Amino acid sequence: IAKTRYGYDPGNLDEYVRGTKNNKVFMRTDFNLGRSQLTVRHNFVDGSNDVGSQSNVTYQFPDNFYTMNSVTNSTVGQLNSSFGANVNEFRATYQRVRDFRSTEAKFPFIVVRLPDASRFNLGTELSSHANELDQDTFELTNDLSMVRGSHTWTVGTHNEFFKFRNLFIQNLYGNYDFASLDAFAAGIAQGYSHGFSLTNDPRFAAQFKAYQLGAYAGDLWRVTPRLSLTYGVRWDRSVFPDKPTANPAAVSNYGFATNVIPTPQVWSPRVGFNWDLGGGSVRQQVRGGAGIFGGRNPYVYLSNQSGNSGIAFRRLSPP
Numbered sequence: 001i002a003k004t005r006y007g008y009d010p011g012n013l014d015e016y017v018r019g020t021k022n023n024k025v026f027m028r029t030d031f032n033l034g035r036s037q038l039t040v041r042h043n044f045v046d047g048s049n050d051v052g053s054q055s056n057v058t059y060q061f062p063d064n065f066y067t068m069n070s071v072t073n074s075t076v077g078q079l080n081s082s083f084g085a086n087v088n089e090f091r092a093t094y095q096r097v098r099d100f101r102s103t104e105a106k107f108p109f110i111v112v113r114l115p116d117a118s119r120f121n122l123g124t125e126l127s128s129h130a131n132e133l134d135q136d137t138f139e140l141t142n143d144l145s146m147v148r149g150s151h152t153w154t155v156g157t158h159n160e161f162f163k164f165r166n167l168f169i170q171n172l173y174g175n176y177d178f179a180s181l182d183a184f185a186a187g188i189a190q191g192y193s194h195g196f197s198l199t200n201d202p203r204f205a206a207q208f209k210a211y212q213l214g215a216y217a218g219d220l221w222r223v224t225p226r227l228s229l230t231y232g233v234r235w236d237r238s239v240f241p242d243k244p245t246a247n248p249a250a251v252s253n254y255g256f257a258t259n260v261i262p263t264p265q266v267w268s269p270r271v272g273f274n275w276d277l278g279g280g281s282v283r284q285q286v287r288g289g290a291g292i293f294g295g296r297n298p299y300v301y302l303s304n305q306s307g308n309s310g311i312a313f314r315r316l317s318p319p
Contacts, residue, residue, distance in 0.1 A: 011062030022047030108174035129172035206307035
């Protein structure tokens with residue numbers, strides 16, 4: 001039916017072998033600079049992975065499979081220096097990641113249902129019509145450790161600067177749901193979805209920058225030969241210099257503005273101990289600690305706020 005009615009070949013019924021490929025290159029060089037050591041390293045990864053599988057109720061034609069592609073370049077420079085009872089570690093990192101999905105064809109996603117609740121899937125997978133993610137990350141870290149008697153003080157800063165481009169238009173080529181083979185042959189779909197850009201760019205992508213700034217200080221105190229305490233505090237702040245598009249309808253209907261970006265800052269104190277119990281040939285230690293810890297920001301939420309404000313895209317799903 002796909003060939004005769006629509007002039008489209010979804011592929012044959014032969015065995016399909018999914019491939020997983022990657023090429024990796026790693027390079028490193030070290031320099032001895034008196035009381036300092038400089039290390040520069042670069043890591044390159046170019047990989048791809050075919051995605052798709054069959055089940056007891058769904059048969060995917062070969063054109064419904066897609067390939068996840070990822071190309072990563074990461075360069076790190078680290079300078080370790082010592083002067084007196086002090087040690088300084090400086091590190092700069094640049095990472096460039098390009099992730100994108102590729103498909104064999106550009107055709108609407110088609111679902112054809114059968115009476116026994118099974119289905120055929122053909123055409124371009126609905127989330128792979130336009131799906132790309134570009135990430136550029138620059139990191140600056142510096143840690144200074146100072147030994148003063150029974151104390152080892154550490155002060156430092158860790159800063160990350162992000163640049164994102166997220167292209168995601170689901171159902172760009174259309175999504176048709178047919179209730180039967182006869183409906184598919186007649187060209188009468190029972191469901192339809194289509195997403196498209198309202199801007200001058202048909203492949204409009206959300207783009208924004210983000211900065212994660214952090215500073216911390218702590219101490220390792222050797223109270224006794226068997227007991228040591230660690231304590232410190234960390235401060236983190238997120239900065240988003242770009243604002244998404246404002247949608248007045250969101251304010252009037254829901255009371256929330258789409259162009260308001262959070263600017264959170266977090267204080268994270270922490271304390272821990274290490275107690276050597278001693279006691280014979282078997283060394284026994286008790287460790288413990290408590291604190292406030294935070295993970296990386298979920299930047300995909302910010303990407304959705306930039307791309308899904310209701311201004312740049314429209315999605316149609318008529319009943």
